[in-house]
Amino acid sequence: GENVEQHPSTLSVQEGDSAVIKCTYSDSASNYFPWYKQELGKRPQLIIDIRSNVGEKKDQRIAVTLNKTAKHFSLHITETQPEDSAVYFCAAKQGADGLTFGKGTHLIIQP
């Protein structure tokens, strides 16, 4: 089955700086890669996703890059703000399968 590794487990950045979270996956057949943000006590919320036929996708301050050859994808958040503090999960999916999640990254934005 699919295995997703996520790093780092905790990331602390100064407000206004950029944050990068990286994930690798094992199944080359995976073709859908979403990123979820989960605030304390709340449900995971999709923030951005990318399919295997695209190398990069951007939505305002958030971008995701995908390298199919190396089987890794990354989340980039620019101009970080206090409300970006949360746990971020990457995931991979193939066909009818459910999502396989990484272990999560606790992002802390220092004022």
Next chain:
Amino acid sequence: ETGVTQTPRHLVMGMTNKKSLKCEQHLGHNAMYWYKQSAKKPLELMFVYSLEERVENNSVPSRFSPECPNSSHLFLHLHTLQPEDSALYLCASSQDFAAGRTDTQYFGPGTRLTVL
């Protein structure tokens, strides 16, 4: 926020009890999922239902029994649970394998389960 709902939001049960978790989606999706979220562990997929048929169960213990009576409702029946089953149980739905397929999964708020 109200597209996927779950009840109850909190549940405390003994190891000999039988209880059920309920999930309902109002998004017109055709696939539903159960995930388990424990402290210090990634979200773990438990069950997938697509077009009301189970397609994956990931070797989940038989003390967890899913039921999907229609495309809008999903249940997780619990019986003879263990304390290590205490976790947040999340339901999700998506629109798969149809025109306009997005794969995007929308999560419910979860049921916080404590097994004594």
